[in-house]
Amino acid sequence: MNRWLDELFELLRFPSISTDSRNKDDVQACAEWLAARMKSAGLESKIHPTPGHPVVIGRNKHEAGRLNVVVYGHYDVQPVDPLELWDTPPFDPVEKDGKIWARGATDNKGQFFAHLCGITETIEESGKLPVNLTMLLEGEEEIGSPSLRPFLEEHREDLACDVIVVSDTGMVAKGVPTLGYGLRGIACCEIAVSGPARDLHSGVYGGAVANPATAVAQLVASLHDGEGRVAVEGFYNDVVPLEDWEREMWGAVPGMTPDDVLGVTGSPSLSGEQGYSSAERLWARPTAEVNGIWGGYQGEGSKTVLPAEAFAKLSFRLVPNQDPAKVMEKVIAHLERHCPPGVKIAVDPGHDGQPYHTDPHSAFSKAAQAALKKTFGADPVLIREGGSIPIIQDFKEVLGADTLLLGLALPDCQIHSPNENFTIENFEGGIRLNRVLFEELAGC
Numbered sequence: 001m002n003r004w005l006d007e008l009f010e011l012l013r014f015p016s017i018s019t020d021s022r023n024k025d026d027v028q029a030c031a032e033w034l035a036a037r038m039k040s041a042g043l044e045s046k047i048h049p050t051p052g053h054p055v056v057i058g059r060n061k062h063e064a065g066r067l068n069v070v071v072y073g074h075y076d077v078q079p080v081d082p083l084e085l086w087d088t089p090p091f092d093p094v095e096k097d098g099k100i101w102a103r104g105a106t107d108n109k110g111q112f113f114a115h116l117c118g119i120t121e122t123i124e125e126s127g128k129l130p131v132n133l134t135m136l137l138e139g140e141e142e143i144g145s146p147s148l149r150p151f152l153e154e155h156r157e158d159l160a161c162d163v164i165v166v167s168d169t170g171m172v173a174k175g176v177p178t179l180g181y182g183l184r185g186i187a188c189c190e191i192a193v194s195g196p197a198r199d200l201h202s203g204v205y206g207g208a209v210a211n212p213a214t215a216v217a218q219l220v221a222s223l224h225d226g227e228g229r230v231a232v233e234g235f236y237n238d239v240v241p242l243e244d245w246e247r248e249m250w251g252a253v254p255g256m257t258p259d260d261v262l263g264v265t266g267s268p269s270l271s272g273e274q275g276y277s278s279a280e281r282l283w284a285r286p287t288a289e290v291n292g293i294w295g296g297y298q299g300e301g302s303k304t305v306l307p308a309e310a311f312a313k314l315s316f317r318l319v320p321n322q323d324p325a326k327v328m329e330k331v332i333a334h335l336e337r338h339c340p341p342g343v344k345i346a347v348d349p350g351h352d353g354q355p356y357h358t359d360p361h362s363a364f365s366k367a368a369q370a371a372l373k374k375t376f377g378a379d380p381v382l383i384r385e386g387g388s389i390p391i392i393q394d395f396k397e398v399l400g401a402d403t404l405l406l407g408l409a410l411p412d413c414q415i416h417s418p419n420e421n422f423t424i425e426n427f428e429g430g431i432r433l434n435r436v437l438f439e440e441l442a443g444c
């Protein structure tokens with residue numbers, strides 16, 4: 001383990017922040033380090049330039065008749081601000097209280113590097129891996145992976161595979177192995193409501209002219225009914241209902257009781273669609289959220305104005321089989337229909353991503369569950385995630401393969417925040433998981 005920890009610390013020292021152009025050379029240097037590291041493990045490695053940051057590929061010698069497995073990870077990281085909230089410098093990793101503290105420790109360097117260490121151990125001990133491996137490491141995940149889909153399309157044949165392994169999600173609680181089999185999709189838009197030609201005196205004109213800020217509030221309020229359901233006409237048409245076993249398993253998942261959710265969020269009470277638990281609301285039900293709402297006077301004191309314009313940013317988390325484009329059409333129709341008289345509305349659709357779902361009872365999923373059980377000594381829980389990782393659906397569309405989401409992050413690992421950390425227990429577990437996983441998958 002000392003050897004693997006030393007190497008992980010080297011990897012964590014690269015400030016590979018993808019969004020900041022000042023770190024471009026650091027991202028490149030990190031890619032070069034990884035290519036060299038894969039080579040020293042006995043893999044053939046190559047750095048592929050893209051219009052953005054490079055993709056690094058590592059492969060063993062592929063043999064006919066064996067299973068083709070892609071292991072995906074990302075070596076770029078989030079920015080570190082606010083720096084003063086870090087207890088130790090983000091790119092100077094330290095080991096303390098059984099954890100590794102650094103930017104990227106969990107998201108995602110620690111997680112994918114555990115796989116690479118497992119791969120290295122297997123090759124050193126048995127001379128070869130039991131599967132045809134392609135390790136695919138990208139440097140743009142934190143900025144939305146703009147180069148990855150074109151890369152997949154361009155290298156479709158080289159990357160052809162039976163199954164994809166990704167450790168970039170979470171365990172529901174410490175010591176509880178977790179297999180993810182679904183992700184929510186997303187559709188976003190911004191609405192602009194306009195009224196009079198300019199801001200008006202609210203005494204001279206208020207009451208005789210429609211107020212765009214009131215209209216935005218009415219539109220936002222029209223998105224839900226009194227039972228927490230999304231009131232957009234036809235919104236639930238394509239939603240796949242929860243299965244009985246899902247409700248049963250999620251009812252017992254650690255970390256998802258009302259107290260857990262209240263504790264993590266600091267919210268005074270739970271809310272949402274009636275008839276569903278928090279886990280069900282988060283993992284299997286679609287939502288409408290207001291991400292921002294503004295307009296009119298925001299300064300100190302009062303200014304009695306009737307604003308000419310008001311705005312809101314909306315996002316919709318989607319579940320199988322909802323289609324983001326179809327949902328956005330319904331949302332726009334709803335907003336236009338509910339727009340009060342006296343104002344004009346313009347809706348600008350933003351980014352979107354398909355939901356993802358795979359069969360948790362497939363042969364590959366079962367192999368992953370067996371590997372999780374052997375590694376962590378407990379039955380894995382099967383969950384979906386509330387968030388969206390659009391590249392997982394890209395993998396399915398371009399490479400035609402399903403992804404096993406084998407998350408090693410813990411709820412308190414503070415990804416994207418100051419004091420990001422990764423437990424040594426899960427780093428070590430990830431290494432063992434890789435070794436058992438390839439064996440189990442090869443038996444499929």
Ligand SMILES: [Zn+2]
Nearest residue numbers: 107142415416
């Ligand atoms: Zn991230």
